Amino acid sequence: MDLPKNFEPQSFENEIYSEWESKGYFRPEVDHDKTPFSIVIPPPNITGQLHMGHALNNTIQDIIIRHKRMQGYSTLWLPGTDHASIATEVKIVDKLREEGLDKETIGREEFLKRAYEWKATYGGKIVKQLRRLGSSCDWSREAFTMDERCSKAVREVFVNLYRKGLIYQGSRIINWCPHCETALSDAEVEYDEKAGFLWHIRYPYADGSGYLIIATTRPETLLGDTAVAVNPKDPRYTDKIGKMLKLPLTDREIPIVADDYVELDFGTGCVKITPAHDPNDFEVGLRHNLEVIRIMDDSGVINENGFAYVGLDRDEARKKIVEDLEKLGLMEKIEPYTHNVGECYRCKAVVEPIVSKQWFVKMDELARPAIKVVRDNKISFIPERFSKTYFNWMENIKDWCISRQLWWGHRIPAWYCPECGEVIVEKEDPTCCPKCGCKEIHQDEDVLDTWFSSALWPFSTLGYPDNTEDLNYFYPTNVLVTAYDIIFFWVARMIFSGLEHMGQIPFPEVLIHGIVRDAKGRKMSKSLGNGIDPLELIDKYGADALRFSLTTGVAPGSDIRFSEDKIEPSRNFLNKLWNASRFVLMNSEGKVLPKIGSFRYTPADKWILYKLNKVTREVNNYLKKYELGMANAALYDFIWSDFCDWYIELTKPALYSDNEKAKCETLAVLTYVLKQILKLMHPFTPFITERIWKECGEESTIMLAEYPAYSKKHNFVEDFNKFESIKEIIRSVRNLRAEMDVPVSKKLNLYVVTNDQRYVAKNASYVMKLANVEAVNFVASKADVTEKSVSIVASESEVYIPLGELVDVEKEMQRLSKELKVMEGEIKRSEGMLNNPGFVAKAPKQLIENEKAKLQANSEKKAKLLERIEELKNM
RNA sequence: GGAGGCAUAGCUCAGCUGGGAGAGCGCUUGCCUUACAAGCAAGAUGUCAUAGGUUCAAGUCCUAUUGUCUCCACCA
Numbered sequence: 001m002d003l004p005k006n007f008e009p010q011s012f013e014n015e016i017y018s019e020w021e022s023k024g025y026f027r028p029e030v031d032h033d034k035t036p037f038s039i040v041i042p043p044p045n046i047t048g049q050l051h052m053g054h055a056l057n058n059t060i061q062d063i064i065i066r067h068k069r070m071q072g073y074s075t076l077w078l079p080g081t082d083h084a085s086i087a088t089e090v091k092i093v094d095k096l097r098e099e100g101l102d103k104e105t106i107g108r109e110e111f112l113k114r115a116y117e118w119k120a121t122y123g124g125k126i127v128k129q130l131r132r133l134g135s136s137c138d139w140s141r142e143a144f145t146m147d148e149r150c151s152k153a154v155r156e157v158f159v160n161l162y163r164k165g166l167i168y169q170g171s172r173i174i175n176w177c178p179h180c181e182t183a184l185s186d187a188e189v190e191y192d193e194k195a196g197f198l199w200h201i202r203y204p205y206a207d208g209s210g211y212l213i214i215a216t217t218r219p220e221t222l223l224g225d226t227a228v229a230v231n232p233k234d235p236r237y238t239d240k241i242g243k244m245l246k247l248p249l250t251d252r253e254i255p256i257v258a259d260d261y262v263e264l265d266f267g268t269g270c271v272k273i274t275p276a277h278d279p280n281d282f283e284v285g286l287r288h289n290l291e292v293i294r295i296m297d298d299s300g301v302i303n304e305n306g307f308a309y310v311g312l313d314r315d316e317a318r319k320k321i322v323e324d325l326e327k328l329g330l331m332e333k334i335e336p337y338t339h340n341v342g343e344c345y346r347c348k349a350v351v352e353p354i355v356s357k358q359w360f361v362k363m364d365e366l367a368r369p370a371i372k373v374v375r376d377n378k379i380s381f382i383p384e385r386f387s388k389t390y391f392n393w394m395e396n397i398k399d400w401c402i403s404r405q406l407w408w409g410h411r412i413p414a415w416y417c418p419e420c421g422e423v424i425v426e427k428e429d430p431t432c433c434p435k436c437g438c439k440e441i442h443q444d445e446d447v448l449d450t451w452f453s454s455a456l457w458p459f460s461t462l463g464y465p466d467n468t469e470d471l472n473y474f475y476p477t478n479v480l481v482t483a484y485d486i487i488f489f490w491v492a493r494m495i496f497s498g499l500e501h502m503g504q505i506p507f508p509e510v511l512i513h514g515i516v517r518d519a520k521g522r523k524m525s526k527s528l529g530n531g532i533d534p535l536e537l538i539d540k541y542g543a544d545a546l547r548f549s550l551t552t553g554v555a556p557g558s559d560i561r562f563s564e565d566k567i568e569p570s571r572n573f574l575n576k577l578w579n580a581s582r583f584v585l586m587n588s589e590g591k592v593l594p595k596i597g598s599f600r601y602t603p604a605d606k607w608i609l610y611k612l613n614k615v616t617r618e619v620n621n622y623l624k625k626y627e628l629g630m631a632n633a634a635l636y637d638f639i640w641s642d643f644c645d646w647y648i649e650l651t652k653p654a655l656y657s658d659n660e661k662a663k664c665e666t667l668a669v670l671t672y673v674l675k676q677i678l679k680l681m682h683p684f685t686p687f688i689t690e691r692i693w694k695e696c697g698e699e700s701t702i703m704l705a706e707y708p709a710y711s712k713k714h715n716f717v718e719d720f721n722k723f724e725s726i727k728e729i730i731r732s733v734r735n736l737r738a739e740m741d742v743p744v745s746k747k748l749n750l751y752v753v754t755n756d757q758r759y760v761a762k763n764a765s766y767v768m769k770l771a772n773v774e775a776v777n778f779v780a781s782k783a784d785v786t787e788k789s790v791s792i793v794a795s796e797s798e799v800y801i802p803l804g805e806l807v808d809v810e811k812e813m814q815r816l817s818k819e820l821k822v823m824e825g826e827i828k829r830s831e832g833m834l835n836n837p838g839f840v841a842k843a844p845k846q847l848i849e850n851e852k853a854k855l856q857a858n859s860e861k862k863a864k865l866l867e868r869i870e871e872l873k874n875m
Numbered sequence: 876g877g878a879g880g881c882a883u884a885g886c887u888c889a890g891c892u893g894g895g896a897g898a899g900c901g902c903u904u905g906c907c908u909u910a911c912a913a914g915c916a917a918g919a920u921g922u923c924a925u926a927g928g929u930u931c932a933a934g935u936c937c938u939a940u941u942g943u944c945u946c947c948a949c950c951a
Binding site: 006064261262271340342392487499560570571628726 | 877878879880881887888889890891894895897898899900901903904906908909910911913914915917918927932933944945946947948949950951
C-alpha cells in the first residue's frame with residue numbers, strides 16, 4: 001500500500017489525465033454493436049479563461065459522459081472552441097491600439113494574420129484548462145468554429161438558405177454598436193435601467209402660430225426628425241394634423257402626422273419621429289412615407305446632416321443641443337426620467353439604432369417547426385419551465401441580422417458585380433460574374449455573426465455537409481448541457497438549424513443549469529472583481545473536490561452561490577474516502593481474499609451490502625434524471641455515515657481477532673464495497689477513484705469498468721432491519737454514556753433482556769467494540785439485575801447498565817422523562833391518524849399497517865419507560 | 876407591460892410522484908479510540924414567508940398577498 005496519510009490530489013491528477021488521454025480512453029469507436037451516446041461541448045470562446053461557469057458546465061457533462069461510458073455506450077464528448085467574432089476582434093483591436101495601430105492601417109490580411117496568431121497563443125489555453133478539470137473529451141475530434149470543416153458547413157448552409165430565399169439583404173433599422181462599429185442582432189443588445197431625463201422641447205409651427213411640445217430622451221436625434229406624430233383620436237391635436245412645424249436648430253420644416261403608435265397618456269401626446277434612428281419611428285416613417293435622414297456616422301459622430309453640430313460626438317451633440325434649445329427659449333422643461341438603455345453585450349457602449357443595409361435570416365419559416373418539436377416533446381427542457389422561455393422567444397422572433405462589420409469571422413460568401421450589379425452566392429468562390437462575365441467582382445466585406453456558426457455545431461463538428469461515419473453514428477446527439485443565459489443565442493438556433501439542415505432534431509434533451517454566483521449572490525464578473533478562479537481552487541484542493549462541491553446541494557436549473565468555503569467539505573469528504581481506502585488496503589496487505597459470495601456473510605456484511613445496493617439503485621436513478629445534487633448527497637451519506645462510521649467500525653472486531661478466515665472474509669467484503677464505491681463515485685471524482693483503484697491492484701482503468709447496477713442478490717431487507725436493532729443498542733449506550741457523564745474510558749457491563757437472545761449474542765462483539773462494553777450478559781428479567789443501574793429501552797430489548805455510585809437518580813429520571821415525552825408524542829400522532837375514519841378508509845393499506853406497527857412498538861416502549869420511572873422513584 | 880424563479884435551522888442550501896422536517900458550515904459537550912483532528916462520539920436549534928382553499932393527510936398541490944431575484948418587451 002502506497003498511499004500517504006492525507007489526500008494530496010496535486011501529486012497524481014495530471015499524471016492520471018495524461019495516461020487516460022494517451023491511451024485513448026476518451027476516443028470512442030464507431031461500433032454498431034454498441035449504442036452511441038454523444039454530447040457536444042458548448043464551445044468556449046478562444047478569448048476565454050476557464051471560469052466557474054465553465055467548471056460547472058463541464059463537470060456536469062463529464063459526469064454524464066463518464067456514467068454512460070461505464071455503462072457500455074460508445075461515448076463521444078466532442079470538444080471545441082468558438083472564434084467569438086466580436087469578443088476576439090475587440091481584443092485584437094485593443095492590442096493594436098496599444099501599439100499605436102488600427103485595423104485600417106494594417107489592413108485585412110495582416111489583421112487576420114494577427115488574429116490567427118492570437119488564436120494560436122491563447123485559444124489553446126482554455127482547452128488545457130478543461131483537461132485539468134478532468135473532462136473526458138475526445139480531443140482527437142476537437143473542432144473550431146472557423147476550421148475547415150465548420151467553415152464548409154457555414155458555406156453550405158448560407159448558400160442553401162439564400163437559394164431558398166431564407167437569407168436576404170435589406171436596408172432595415174438595426175442595432176449598431178458605435179464602439180465596435182458593427183451591427184448587432186437583437187439578442188446581442190442588453191438593456192440596463194439608467195437615470196436620464198425627459199426633455200420637453202417646443203417645436204414652433206411654421207406659420208408662427210405658437211408651438212407644440214414634444215418629449216424625448218434623446219434630444220440629439222432631433223436633427224434627423226422628419227415629422228411629429230400625434231394620436232388621431234387625441235382631441236388636443238386633431239385640428240393640427242397636417243400642419244407644418246419648424247424643426248428647431250435646422251432649416252427644415254416637418255409635418256404633423258397622425259399615427260396610432262402614439263399613446264394618449266404619455267408625455268405631451270406628441271412624438272418626434274426620427275426614422276433613421278429609432279425602430280418604432282422607422283415603422284411610422286414607412287407608413288407615412290417619411291424621409292429617412294441619418295445624422296450619425298458609424299462611430300456615433302454627427303454627420304453632414306447635422307447643421308451646426310457636424311463633427312460632434314453624440315454625447316457632445318446632446319449637451320450642445322440642449323444648451324442651444326435653452327438659449328432659444330425652446331426648452332419647456334426637463335424631468336428626471338429612468339429608462340432602459342440598450343448596450344452592446346461585448347463592450348457595453350450604448351447601442352444606436354440606425355438604418356443600414358445588412359444580411360438577414362428570415363425567421364418565420366424556420367421558427368415554426370422548431371416550436372413544434374418542443375411542443376410535441378421531441379425535445380424537452382430540463383427543468384421543463386425553460387421551455388416557456390424558449391417559446392416566448394421563438395414565438396416573437398424577428399428576422400436575424402447576421403452580418404457584422406468585422407473582419408474576424410466567416411466572410412459572407414456573396415460577391416457583387418460592379419458592371420451589372422449581380423449578387424453571386426455560390427458554394428465555390430466565383431471568378432467572374434456569371435451574368436455579364438465581368439472579372440472585377442468583389443466579395444462582401446462583412447463577416448457572419450458568431451452564432452451563425454455555433455448554430456451548426458452539433459452537426460458541423462461531426463462532418464456535415466459530408467455524409468460521414470461520425471455524423472451517421474453520433475447525430476442526433478443525446479443531450480445538450482448549458483446555462484439558461486444562452487437559450488436564445490444558441491439552443492434555439494441549434495434547434496431550427498438542425499431541423500432545417502439535417503432534417504432532424506439536434507438533441508432530444510436540453511439540460512439547463514444555473515449560473516455560478518458569488519457568496520452574496522452577485523454574478524461573478526471582471527469589473528466587480530468577485531470572480532473565483534477555478535484553477536486556483538484546483539491547485540489548492542484538487543479537481544475532484546471542485547467537481548464534487550459544484551454538484552453538492554444543487555437542483556437542476558437553479559443558480560449556485562459559490563465561495564471557497566464550499567469546497568472544503570468536499571475536500572474533507574475525499575480525504576475521508578482516501579483514508580477509508582487506506583484502512584482497507586493496509587489490512588489487506590499480503591492477504592489472499594476469498595471471492596465475494598463464496599462464504600457466509602456476517603450480519604454487518606449483509607447490512608452494508610443491502611445499503612450499498614440501495615444507494616447504487618438511487619444513484620443510477622438520479623443520474624438518469626440528471627439529479628446530480630441528489631446523487632451526490634446519496635453517495636456522501638452512504639460513504640461517510642454508513643461505510644466509514646458504521647461498517648468499517650463493525651469490521652474491526654473481526655480484523656483485530658485471531659480468526660484468519662473471518663479476517664479474510666471481512667476484508668473481501670470491505671474490498672468489494674470499496675471498489676463499488678470507487679466506481680459509483682468515478683463520474684463525480686475521476687482522479688481520486690482512479691488513483692485508489694490502481695492501488696487496489698487493478699490493472700485496467702476504472703474509466704472503463706462496468707458501472708454498478710442494482711442486484712437482487714443483495715436485497716437483504718430483513719437482515720438489514722434486524723441489524724438496525726443492534727445499531728440502536730449501540731447508539732443508545734453511547735448516548736447514555738454522554739448524558740450520564742460516564743467517562744469514555746470506563747468499560748460498561750450490559751444486562752440485556754430480549755426476545756431474540758441468539759441474535760443479540762451473535763452480534764455482541766459489535767456492541768462491545770463500538771460502545772466500549774466489557775461484557776454483554778443476558779437475563780430473563782430486570783429482577784435479575786441486582787446492582788444499581790440505568791436502563792435503555794430499545795425496540796427489541798431492554799438493556800441494564802450497573803453503574804453503582806455513578807448512577808445519578810435525578811439525572812436518570814430526567815433522561816427517562818424526556819424519552820417518555822418523545823414517545824408520548826409519537827403515540828399521540830399515530831393514534832390521531834388511526835382514529836381518523838377518513839385515514840383508515842382512504843389511506844394506502846401498507847401505510848396503515850406501518851402506522852399500527854409503530855403504535856404497537858411505541859406503546860410497549862412507553863410501558864417499559866413508565867416501569868423504569870416507577871422503580872427509580874423507589875430507589 | 877409580460878413571463879418565470881425563490882422565500883425551510885444562525886449562514887448556504889437539499890427535500891423526487893402529498894403520508895413521521897434534512898445536509899454542510901457554525902454552535903455546545905466529551906474524546907490524540909492502532910484509516911482519517913481535513914477526525915470520532917453525543918447533542919441543541921425550525922409558527923417550512925402570510926392568508927385562504929383542495930385532501931383522511933400539505934414544506935410538497937391550487938388561489939391570493941408580501942418580500943426578493945431573473946428574463947423578455949421597450950411608451951417617445
